[in-house]
């Protein structure tokens with residue numbers, strides 16, 4: 001108990017500190033904090049436009065990783081010794097920082113996982129146990145494979161029905177069709193907040209209200225949203241919210257599942273092992289309380305602590321200005337790309353984030369991506385783990401430039417220059 005109180009104090013203090021030092025948005029200053037951006041690739045200045053796949057890490061996070069393994073490495077929730085206590089305190093302080101950032105009611109509602117994929121699998125496995133044959137799950141046509149396959153596996157296992165809410169050619173959800181799919185049989189709606197391929201921002205608040213009206217729970221895949229827009233899980237009123245640390249400027253191998261406490265309490269454990277138990281005998285085991293019930297075994301301790309550091313970094317940023325900057329970048333890139341003949345922007349939703357996906361007639365995205373890479377431009381090419389979405393657009397894949405707040409218009413100019421050269425070479 002004392003430990004928890006102590007953590008709360010540390011964290012509150014941390015918030016006050018960062019609020020005081022929140023600086024006006026300045027791209028140049030922000031870039032200086034990301035050493036990876038200062039590299040040359042094939043002798044060219046790196047232009048990193050693959051933030052949808054993973055983001056680069058600020059110095060403060062790199063330092064925290066180094067500090068942990070250099071001086072603080074110890075197992076948590078176990079030892080009585082100084083280092084173990086310190087690691088435990090920091091790990092739990094990070095959980096509280098994330099709780100505050102998401103505006104979750106309690107830190108027990110923040111479960112550390114391996115990432116968004118792991119969080120979704122946890123819910124599919126565990127919440128899935130509460131469902132019965134004939135129950136229905138709704139996803140959308142723009143989901144990442146991570147938010148399709150676990151539900152398909154669950155449907156096979158439990159005899160459930162998977163329904164897919166369709167989209168239009170702009171990449172927007174068809175809300176009337178979604179309404180039609182909702183019924184008393186719907187037990188879960190699992191939908192992406194922002195599409196990783198199209199950039200579409202879905203009207204999740206409306207979706208959550210509608211789903212709740214028929215008694216369904218809602219899982220929001222926030223893998224592409226939390227790094228771009230402010231997320232408030234209590235305002236959204238979602239039942240689950242998942243994301244990955246590595247896309248939000250933190251380390252790989254760690255992520256978060258937020259779940260409402262009463263729901264998590266009703267759900268059976270996901271994996272068995274150390275830490276998730278209260279008492280074990282060969283006859284019977286009783287489980288630990290939240291959040292530990294869902295955290296079997298030694299977790300990614302450094303990852304958990306340093307994800308907290310990534311949020312400390314985000315707290316120091318003017319996120320509203322950062323988002324405005326990102327949207328300006330996307331608009332700037334789209335306006336230039338639009339002037340190329342035979343180029344098609346895939347994903348033209350009215351409400352979208354800083355993702356620009358496109359195809360060029362007669363060219364395979366992979367060839368374009370390879371030539372861009374040779375000029376120091378990192379973009380993603382292919383299906384972006386959304387094969388059914390590619391089938392809908394009848395394309396093999398796209399070239400995707402996805403921007404973070406540390407990108408600049410000058411980088412887009414370099415990208416366009418390299419793109420023109422590549423076109424010339426390929427045609």
Ligand SMILES: *Cc1c(COP(=O)(O)O)cnc(C)c1O
Pocket residue numbers: 052114115116117118144146147192194195196221223224244246
């Ligand atoms: C990246 C991503 C995932 C999966 O995240 P992992 O970090 O690979 O677990 C799920 N959904 C969306 C929308 C994503 O962009």
